[in-house]
Each structure stands twice: as C-alpha cells, then as structure tokens.
Amino acid sequence: MRKLDVLIKFMQKLDGGSMFDPRLLRAFVMIVDCGSFTTAAERLHMTQSTISQQLGRLEDAVGRELIDRAARPVRVTATGERLLGHARRILALQTEALSLLADTSGTTSMRVAMPDDIATPEMVRVFAAFANRHRQVRIDVTTGLSLDLTRRYRGGEFDIVVVKEAAASSDHFATFPEPIAWFASADTGTLFSDPLPLVAFPPGGLYRDAMFERIERERRRWYVAFTSSSLQSVLSAVEAGLGLSLLPVGTTTGRKVRQSPDFGMEPPMVVSIYSWERGGLVGELTSEMSGILSARFLGA
Known part of the structure; x- marks a missing residue:
C-alpha cells in the first residue's frame, strides 16, 4: 500500500475519536515541553482551563495520570513518559499526512493513448516538459492498436488519442x-x-x-x-x-x-490526433503533441 494511503487511513481512524486524538496529544506534549500549563496554553493559543481539560480527557481515556501537577516545573509521570514518544510520532505522522494531502502534485489525471511507435523519445520529452510546468497533472499513457484505441476514445476512456486510419474523421484536431x-x-x-x-x-x-x-x-x-x-x-x-x-x-x-x-x-494512411477539449490543459497538451507529429510527418 502506498504511504499516502496508509496515512489517510491513519487520519481517518483518528477522526473517529480515540484516546489518541491529536488535539489531546498535542496538549500533553506541549505541557511536557514547556513544563507549565500557562506557557503551553499560550503557545497553543488557548486558555489554561482548556488545555487542562484536554489533558484531563486524555488521562481519563488512558485511566492514569500523565502529568505530575504538584511538581515545579510540572513533569511527566511514569505512564506519561511511556506515552510521550508514541505521542510525538503520532503528531509527526499527522503533520506528514496533512502536508501530503495539501500537495496537489499528480492529483489530476490526463489520459492519453497512441500506437506504440508514436510514443517516441521526442513525444515523451513533451510529456515531461508539460508535467514540469503543471505539477498537478499526471499523464497516463496507453499504447495499443489504433482501432481499439479509437473505440475506447469514443467511449470516453481517453482525453487525447493519436490513431492511424484510412481517413480522418471530421472532428480531428490535426491529421498527417x-x-x-x-x-x-x-x-x-x-x-x-x-x-x-x-x-x-x-x-x-x-x-x-x-x-x-x-x-x-x-x-x-x-x-x-x-x-x-x-x-x-x-x-x-x-x-x-x-x-x-x-x-x-x-x-x-x-x-x-x-x-x-x-x-x-x-x-498512405493518416495519423490523426483527437481531443475532447480544444482549450485548457488538455488543449495545450494536444497542441504540443500535434507539433511533434507535424515535425515527424511533414518535416515542419
């Protein structure tokens, strides 16, 4: 399973509510790091009574005290010491998960299909340059026989298709x-x-x-x-x-x-490129792919 999937499942479990609620763990860790309820509350932008309540909820869930409140500065109990390392790791995982979910790289799929001999190094370099400019786009390329690719494109499986045919259909973007x-x-x-x-x-x-x-x-x-x-x-x-x-x-x-x-x-046969969109990102990639085909078949 991919790391992102694991983190998403982890976050879903936390959202379901448990003793490992990140809000409660964060309050606990901050109290330990600061050695003071007052300072911890200030850093978390909450009142002292609120942070005390959150620690109390965590202690109720664990069934034991985690902080020795009588000590100055306050310090963890034996149970709190055992929980502290796990709490830090859980909070680190939460931060990593939120960071991954906030990153849009590769979240938009653009489906492209073509015969095997059209997927040349020049064409792949166009894909690489496009993906570098538009980090949110993931280009999914399928190669195969033209008749099958045409059928699947007409069925909505692909955004862009390059096919070889006896004559181009009227809705072609370009043909060579x-x-x-x-x-x-x-x-x-x-x-x-x-x-x-x-x-x-x-x-x-x-x-x-x-x-x-x-x-x-x-x-x-x-x-x-x-x-x-x-x-x-x-x-x-x-x-x-x-x-x-x-x-x-x-x-x-x-x-x-x-x-x-x-x-x-x-x-001669013709090599035709089709696209469901003439504008936007799909239209941009279609135009660049057409340029590669033009250079190959027309020497343009």
Whole structure:
C-alpha cells in the first residue's frame, strides 16, 4: 500500500475519536515541553482551563495520570513518559499526512493513448516538459492498436488519442499522411514462393486488413507466418526473413529490411490526433503533441 494511503487511513481512524486524538496529544506534549500549563496554553493559543481539560480527557481515556501537577516545573509521570514518544510520532505522522494531502502534485489525471511507435523519445520529452510546468497533472499513457484505441476514445476512456486510419474523421484536431510500403528482409532477399508468408499484426490491426486486401486483389496465395501486436516484434520478424509485411516507411529506418519490388508502396494512411477539449490543459497538451507529429510527418 502506498504511504499516502496508509496515512489517510491513519487520519481517518483518528477522526473517529480515540484516546489518541491529536488535539489531546498535542496538549500533553506541549505541557511536557514547556513544563507549565500557562506557557503551553499560550503557545497553543488557548486558555489554561482548556488545555487542562484536554489533558484531563486524555488521562481519563488512558485511566492514569500523565502529568505530575504538584511538581515545579510540572513533569511527566511514569505512564506519561511511556506515552510521550508514541505521542510525538503520532503528531509527526499527522503533520506528514496533512502536508501530503495539501500537495496537489499528480492529483489530476490526463489520459492519453497512441500506437506504440508514436510514443517516441521526442513525444515523451513533451510529456515531461508539460508535467514540469503543471505539477498537478499526471499523464497516463496507453499504447495499443489504433482501432481499439479509437473505440475506447469514443467511449470516453481517453482525453487525447493519436490513431492511424484510412481517413480522418471530421472532428480531428490535426491529421498527417503516413507513407506505407511492403518490406522484406534485407538479408534473405525479397522473392517468396507461393503461398506468400506474411508477418502481421493481430486481427483488427489496420495494416493487417490492408495487407489482405492487396494480396486478394493480386490473386496470390498466402498464409500468416508470424503475428504480434508489437511493432518492434513485427520488424524483427521481417528482418529474420519470416515473411513480407506492410509497414510505415518511417519505422524502418535503421532496420535490416528493404522494400519489396513485388508490391512496393501503398496509398498512405493518416495519423490523426483527437481531443475532447480544444482549450485548457488538455488543449495545450494536444497542441504540443500535434507539433511533434507535424515535425515527424511533414518535416515542419
């Protein structure tokens, strides 16, 4: 359990009323520290009769005297000495809990979703800079397949979503073309015999459907040799020569793959960003994310 949760439960128990009421403990500790009811009352901004009553309530709850009132200066009894250390720790925990509850850092969740390859170091740096400017915001990022993310965004699960699609919906914040092409391993060549082995995303993946449509138009025989929801795994499978795959051109830089002459380029997909709000903090983050996408896909 997180430390804050423990402290909250502790404070709730204290609020329920017990011998460890922090007000009574604070009066007890202050009397001990000051050695005087009068001085303790002044420091706690209360009357001497009030602080005496609070100590009396604590002693009634414990069932024993905690302060030797006859001594000058007053001092703790044996029972009071045993309670004193615990009282100080309880008061310290209360102060820490109040401090944590007063801190708004990370108390406002902003839910963002995108395909795995959109969560680039540049995009994450935008999140980091935004979170540093707005300490109250916690950015919760989900990655996944575009069709599923679109469905969940429309269902209200996310504040901002970046998806890949054949064409942008009318309510998009911004949209950018993404060139796509067929790739095979650079080491094993690009020619495959029938049936063609394909490296694909799971059912519902955008590129998977486009692959099957193209293969069917070409009247070629095919089978799925490898499936993964991870773009990096798909790229690794193509590098290893497991089969052909339809991939975003921009994701293949530095990978041991090359375009297949059998199929080549396909009409581009689009990368679109959607947001439920155009203003406020959500609108601010959406605009900054759009800037990263523009630089990547338009070179702007």
